Amino acid sequence: MVLEVRGITKRFGGIQALTDVTFQVGKGEVFGLIGPNGAGKTTMFNIITSMFPPTMGEVIFMGKKLTGLKPHEVTEAGVCRTFQNIRLFPEMTVLENVTVGQHCRTKSGVWSSVFRTGAQKQEEKSIREKALELLRLVGLEELQDTFADNLAYGQQRRLEIARALASDPKLLLLDEPAAGMNESETKDLFDLIQNIKKLGITVLLIEHDMPLVMRICDRLIVLNFGKEIAQGTPEEIKNNPEVIEAYLGREEEEDLA
Numbered sequence: 001m002v003l004e005v006r007g008i009t010k011r012f013g014g015i016q017a018l019t020d021v022t023f024q025v026g027k028g029e030v031f032g033l034i035g036p037n038g039a040g041k042t043t044m045f046n047i048i049t050s051m052f053p054p055t056m057g058e059v060i061f062m063g064k065k066l067t068g069l070k071p072h073e074v075t076e077a078g079v080c081r082t083f084q085n086i087r088l089f090p091e092m093t094v095l096e097n098v099t100v101g102q103h104c105r106t107k108s109g110v111w112s113s114v115f116r117t118g119a120q121k122q123e124e125k126s127i128r129e130k131a132l133e134l135l136r137l138v139g140l141e142e143l144q145d146t147f148a149d150n151l152a153y154g155q156q157r158r159l160e161i162a163r164a165l166a167s168d169p170k171l172l173l174l175d176e177p178a179a180g181m182n183e184s185e186t187k188d189l190f191d192l193i194q195n196i197k198k199l200g201i202t203v204l205l206i207e208h209d210m211p212l213v214m215r216i217c218d219r220l221i222v223l224n225f226g227k228e229i230a231q232g233t234p235e236e237i238k239n240n241p242e243v244i245e246a247y248l249g250r251e252e253e254e255d256l257a
């Protein structure tokens with residue numbers, strides 16, 4: 001298993017955001033977290049990435065306990081995420097936004113940077129090449145010199161994914177990547193997630209776009225008020241009466257068929 005989430009409970013004062021949530025994700029799977037607003041999905045991402053600790057439970061990533069690590073240590077271990085609200089550097093170019101993301105994997109120290117040694121120059125070159133490769137993957141290579149601020153919304157979301165991939169994750173957490181996207185942008189996103197999967201990267205996906213979720217996910221967990229109400233394949237989830245009642249809604253059944 002790449003990821004094991006074991007009995008996670010999270011309380012914020014009187015709010016019980018998560019209650020004893022357990023799931024496992026295998027290598028190369030796309031695993032969805034769905035549920036109504038406030039169900040605890042983003043809280044789960046924050047716990048996996050050690051933005052804050054769980055009240056109870058633990059997170060194991062490739063056999064290593066993430067719980068208790070600092071967020072940058074989680075990134076170094078191979079887990080990276082995007083955010084619901086885009087967090088790019090708006091006044092940096094598309095290419096620069098991606099090279100920043102590689103920071104945690106670079107080796108040259110302060111002195112080699114100051115004196116611009118051969119090793120430093122070589123590293124800069126490979127950083128640039130890798131960034132361009134990622135821009136190609138997300139379809140933004142031709143916009144490498146554009147300021148991030150000038151990108152269309154869907155392009156900004158794809159740039160965020162490229163930047164997250166720059167840290168070489170084995171597990172990528174995407175928080176509502178299709179939010180605000182139009183139909184053709186969502187289609188591009190679908191292709192992109194499939195390509196990420198082909199690279200052997202495991203994906204955890206929070207998403208409200210149900211047709212996308214049902215097509216792209218291998219398995220899903222459904223949360224409601226911080227508790228699991230179901231877990232299974234898209235087919236199993238679509239037909240689960242409790243899920244339909246709590247989340248999918250009867251009127252949406254046709255869309256999902």
Ligand SMILES: Nc1ncnc2c1ncn2[C@@H]1O[C@H](COP(=O)(O)OP(=O)(O)OP(=O)(O)O)[C@@H](O)[C@H]1O
Pocket residue numbers: 012015016017035036037038039040041042043044
């Ligand atoms: N840092 C925090 N401090 C206090 N309460 C929080 C904090 N983060 C989340 N919560 C609360 O925990 C609950 C779960 O929120 P969370 O953002 O995880 O839900 P969500 O499923 O991601 O919702 P959405 O789909 O709207 O993003 C909510 O009641 C929220 O108000």
